[in-house]
Amino acid sequence: MIVPKKKEPIRVGVYVCHCGVNIASMVDVEQVAQYAAKLPGVAVARTYKYMCSDPGQEMIEQDILEHRLNRIVVSACSPLLHEHTFRKAVEKGGLNPFFFQMVNIREHNSWVHTSRAEATQKAMSLVRAAVQRVFHHKPLEVKKVPINPNVLVLGGGIAGIHAALVLANAGKHVYLVEREPTIGGHMAKFDKTFPTLDCAACVLSPKMAAVGNHPNITLWTYSEVTKVDGFVGNFRITVRRKPRYVLEDLCTGCQECIEACVYREPKFKDEFNLGLGKRKPVYLPFPQAVPPIAIIDPETCIELKTGKCKKTCVEACGDRKAIDLKQQEEIREIQVGAVIVATGFRVFDARRAPFFGYGTYPNVYNALEIERLINASGPTGGEIVLPDGRKPKSVAIIHCVGSRDEHTNRWCSRVCCLYSLKLAHLIHERTEAQIHNFYIDVRTPGKSMEEFYNRIAEEGVKLIRGKVADVYPDTSEGANGRLIVQAEDTLMSRILKLPVDMVVLAVGLEPHPDAPNVRRLFNMSCSNEGYFLERHPKLAPVSTFADGIFLAGCCQGPKDIPDSVAQAGAAAAEAFSLIDKGHIELEPNTAFITEAECSGCKSCIPLCPYTAISFLEDKKKAFINEALCKGCGTCVASCPSGSIRQNLFEDDEIFSEIQGLLAEV
Amino acid sequence: MIATQETIDATAAIFDDLRCQKNTSLDNLLETPDGRRILSCIQCGTCAGTCPYGEHMDYPPRRIINMLQRGLIDEVFRSDSMLRCVSCYACMAKCPRNIRLSDVLLPLVKEQTLIHLTEMPAELQKSLQNTLRYGNPMGESSRKRAAWTATAGVPVPTIGEKGGVADILWFVECYTSYYARGQDNSRATARLFHALGLDFAILGNEEKCAGDCGQLTWESGLFETLTDYNMVVFGKYKFKRLVTGDPHAFNAFRIRYPLFGFDYPVDHTTPLLHGHLDRLKPMLKKKLDCTVTYHDSCCLGRRAGCYEPPRELLRAIPGVKLVEMTHNRVNAICCGGGGGGMWLDTFFKAKGMERLSERRIREAIRTGADVLAVSCPYEISRFEDALKTVGHDKPIVVRDVVELLADSLGD
Known part of the structure; x- marks a missing residue:
């Protein structure tokens, strides 16, 4: 590597990219290069x-050798895209990769301006700023830290x-944290899946069991992340494990x-069945739940509410001693190197579009309830029956409820x-x-989806092109809860007032309300x-702006099961x-303390x-852990004695850049 | 149907943007911000499906948009479809693309429809002429506009009598000045204002119709004549806010008058009184003992998102039990009086169309309520007329919210 001698004159190479x-x-790149020269x-x-x-990269490498360059400025796109590329090229040419400065004349210039003359002037100013700045760059070293x-x-x-x-399966240890008492998510609630109409449980249960x-x-399960510390490669995650009042390692x-509960019959709204069924205070969410461990609901359990129950459940559990009505929540801390966020979605609450009658008329269901x-x-x-037990003779399925609508979700x-x-x-x-x-x-x-559409159309479903505008009760004699669905059949230009026994709302997908948290x-x-x-x-598509945090499934946007699974595989591969590399390289743009001045x-x-x-208590000085510092600069700006400096953002570097930017062209 | 707070917020979201452009015409519409929304139409048919007269239109809003986009809008004027639009805002309130149908597009089409009509419905023509000549659609003498104040039971000063200064300028409007049952509304409002000690005044005989229905049937010349007149009158006096009991006038002052330089805060009597509910409630001593169902007026409900204040006022009256009709709030059915519908009953009947006030009163009757409460002066006469033709076993009366409140004040 070429180490510049102190007295060696600065020789800058400037490269202006056309980017096609x-x-x-929008920018006269030749003029910019002539100016820079x-x-x-x-x-x-x-220019290139x-x-x-x-x-392009080879040109930089060769010029470093031929022209004894010791500073490089590339004027091109955003450093987010190619700073890394050019630092590598500079390093290959034999220079420290940080004797380099990138100028963004694309996102910050050509893409957003409309006057060629002004855009060119701006590019010149930006290049001049970079040239003046890069004079002051120092050789820096990339440090490596081990990864969890x-x-x-x-x-x-x-x-x-x-x-x-x-x-x-690849041999990594995974902590799977789920908020609900069982894993399975929405898919566990579905009956069959499109386009193959295979049974959701048949394909999902083995995977759930494999996880267990x-x-x-x-x-x-029944646990939530409450705190995240650390950084990529070394996260410290705090998890709150809510009490289920049944000990996981003792329950068989x-x-x-459940059988023995003092409530002989299920009496309380069953969350897994969206309130359509009933459960006891002690229950298993559904037969294939993983873990297959009962849970006691403190809101409805007599003992947990009043302390005055015969506790027949404890009696039935006997020597297994798995029921612990005094269980407290537990706070656990885990260390991980990467995180995959797969928190899913919720379905649109159709009460927000009141004219479909959801929550008003019992014969109006949302699609998940029908599942x-x-x-x-x-x-x-498995019987599709109305609240009064009759089978519906005619059903309207309303698409786009809570989707494609400026009033709800766009x-x-x-x-x-x-x-x-x-x-x-x-x-x-x-x-x-x-x-x-x-x-x-x-x-x-998507694959096989249009064919599925054809198949269902051939089965005789009436497909009517028109969004339903109103659902209201049929007031004629003997209507018996029948509803009128009013819409324009737009292909016939005719208003329909269709009597149906059941209305199903195809509710859209939306982020969880606590997604911001x-x-x-x-x-x-x-x-x-x-x-x-x-x-x-x-x-x-599965990375985030936070290093080491990856995304999978509907928390990133609505998608079907095949796409969710594909994305989950991609997120797993990225993680x-x-x-698996074992270490990560840290950007050297970290802050450091000049101890003498602190x-x-x-x-x-x-x-x-x-x-x-x-x-540092012994020295009475502040100390910055390089591995944790992300180079945000907050401490640098705040230090009253000016004793904190930051690599790549030293005062002489920043001030020279500003002077270069503001000088007359 | 119970609307949640979320629903109200969602439906009110459309009302944020009141901007209209004065010089918008069908020729330049698609270049305006409102026009670009029209270009985003997905032809879903919600507008036609929710339109109370959709089945009677050759060109419901969806087809109008399509014709406009295809450059065939002239064909629409050959049909009298748009005469059947009662400006109820249902299409606009439910449009998933937030297209300002009732605010912008439909009035423009309506104006052209009127221009192309070979024969104007006589009743409508007479009303528009009366409004131009006398400042009210009934053709009453403008010198008798403030005559009702003699029977108010409390002083109702004109702003002139108050030295040209008042906190509230109460814009009484036509039906509430001349029509006997409308005056009941005015008398009740005056009593409530007095009870609350509000500093108010009216314009008296200087007032002329605000012109909202003239605007919505898009007699734009008539509307501008009235606007110019009223703006000059406003300019003579000092007041902090304008209040009116007529949702149509309320609409005009909120949406149209700002184009002519009007910039006073505007309120409708119902939300204004709701704002004073804390002080008003202890005064409501007389028990009314009745079941009430509330009809949302289009301009106050769908257009302004004011659904809960009138209901909360009604609930504050001792002995009132509030019940809801099948269609309520954003989904309410129009009384049929808007957009000139007030003077098109004969035309509608000739076309074999059911009167919307009758459709609506049937829903009210089905609730079993003793009182149909309203907050728009048009509705009193429309629903009282409808009650004469629609059979009902149990008596039901139509009262404005302010009338019920004043009744409960006692003596």
């Missing part, structure tokens, strides 16, 4: 069509389950306690068209009812809709490639968002 026409169409210290200034290409090989998967739906299994039994998976899953009614293990044993929820077609098939199969699907557009992209915990970003934001919509006032310590600063 992305930059060159005349700046003090600049030895070479060139694609600086990031191999020939464990992974946290947050959320036990199909995405979380799949990601956990992939990593566990896997030696590499620690499964914590025999369910005798439970169709499911053999659901509250009606996005297309992507799965509703297909699940509505599936429900049309299943309801007809069970009841022989005439089904009417009211749609705006039928969207069935999860976002804050993991320092992620959210898109406008509230879904977690991927680092790049095309090229980094694996991160942790007054020991401690004002920087509480300001650090990464808890990287500690106080």
Whole structure:
């Protein structure tokens, strides 16, 4: 490596990228290069069509040798995209990679301006600023820290389950943390899945069981992450384990306690069946629940509410002693190197679109409730019946409830068209009812999906193009709860007032209401809709802006099961490639203390968002842990004695850059 | 149907943006921000499906949009479809693309429809002429506009009598000045204002119709004549806010008058009184002992998102039990009086269309209520007329919310 001698004159190479026409169409790159060539210290200034290409990079390497360059400025796109590329090229040319400065004349210039002359002027100023700054750059060293090989998967739906299994099968230890008492998520509630109409439980249960039994998976259900410390490779995660009043390691899953409960009959709304069925205070969410361990609901259990129960459950449990009515919540801390967030979605609350009558008329259901009614293990044993026990003779399925609507959610929820077609098939199969699907557009992209649409259409479902505008009771004699569905059949230009026995609302998908809390915990970003934001919509679809935090499933946006599973596999692979390397390289743009000048006032310590600063009691000085410092600069700006400095952001570097920026061209 | 707070917020969201452009015409509409929303139409048919007269229109809003986008809008004017629009805001309130149908597009189409009509419905023509000539659609003398104040039972000063200054300028409007049952509304409002000690005044005989229905049937010339007149009158006096008991006038002052320089805060009597509910409630001593169902007026409900204040006022009256009709709040059915519908009953009947006030009163009757409460002066006469033709076993009366409140004040 070329180590510049102290007295050696600075020789800067400036490279201005065309980026095809992305930059060159708005910025006169030749003029910028000609201008740069005349700046003090600049030895070479060139333009090239694609600086990031191999020939572009080789040009830098060769120029370093031929022209004895010791500083490089590349004026191209955002450093987010290619700073790394060019640092590598500079290093290959024999220089310290930090004798480099990148200038963004694409995102910050050509893409956002409309005057070529002004954009060119701006590019010149930016280049001059970089040239003046790079004079002051110092050689820096990239440090490596070891990485913790464990992974946290947050959320036990199909995405979380799949990601956990992939990593566990590769020999990594996974903590799977799920908020509900069982894993399985929404998929466990479904009856059949489109487009193949295979049974959801048949494909999901084995995977759930595999999670429960896997030696590499620690499964914590009924638990929530409350705190996240540390950084990529070394996260410290605090998990709150809520009491289920049944000890997991002692319970055998025999369910005798449920049988023995003083409530002879189930009496309370059953959450898993969305309130359509009933459960006891001690219950198993559903037969294939994982872990297959009972849970006691403190809101309805007489003993937990009043302390005055015969405790027949404890009696029934006997020597197993698995029931602990005094169990307290537990706070556990785990160390992981990477995190996969797979917290899923919730369905749209149709009461927010009141004219569909959900919550007002008992014969109006949302699609998830219908899934439970169709499911053999659901509250009606798979019978689709109205609240009064009759089978419906005609059913309307209303698409786009809480989707594609400025008043509720603007996005297309992507799965509703297909699940509505599936429900049309299943309801007809069970009841022989005439089904009417009211749609705006039928969207069935994806493998085998259009074929599925054809198949359901051929079965005789009435597909009506028009969004339902009103649902109200039929007031005619003998209507017996019948509803009128009013819509325009837009292909006939005719207003329909269709009497039906049952209305099914194809409710859309939306982020969990507490998604902002999860976002804050993991320092992620959210898109406008509230879904977690991927680092790049095309090229980094499962990464986030927080290093080491990956995304899978519907918490990133609505998607069907195949896509959720594919994304979970991708997230697992990304996490694996991160942790399996064994170490991570730290950006050297960290802050450091000039001990001689530190007054020991401690004002920087509480300001650090990464808890990287500690106080050395013996020396009475502050100390910055390089491994924790993310280079945000807060402490640097706040230090009253100016004793904190930051690599790549030293005063002379910043001030020279500003002077360069503000000087007259 | 029970609306949650979330529903109300969601439906109120549409009302944030009141901007209209004065010079918008069908020719330049698609270049305006409102027009770009029209381009985003997904032709879902919600507008036509929810329109109370959708089945009687060759060109319901969805087809109008399609014709506009295709450059075939002229064909729409050959039909009298738009005459059947009662400006109830149902299409606009439910449009998933937030297209400002009743605010912008439909009035423009309506104006062209009127221009292309070979024969104007006589009743409507007479009302518009009366409004131009006398400042009210009934053709009553403008010198008798404030005559009702003699029977108010409390002093109702004109702003002139108060030295040209008042906190509240109460814009009484036409039906509430001339029509006997409308005056009941005005007398009740005056008593309530007095009880609350509000500093108010009216314009008296200087007042002319605010012109909302003229605007919505898009007699834009008539509307501007009235606006110009009223703006000059406002300019003579000092007042802090304008209050009116007529939701149509309320609508005009909120949405149209700002285009002509009007910038006073505006309120409707019902939400204004709701704002004083803490002080009003102890005064409501007389028990009314009745079951009440409330009809949401289109301009106050769907257009302004004011669903709960009138209901809370009714609940504050001792002995009142509130019940809901099938269609309520954002889903309420129009009385049929808006957009000129007030003067098109004969035309509608000739076309074999059911009167919406009758459709609505049937729902009210089905609730078993003793009182149908309203908050719009048009509705009193429309529903009282409808009760004459729709059979009902149990007596039911139509009263404005302010009338019920004043009744409960006692003596």
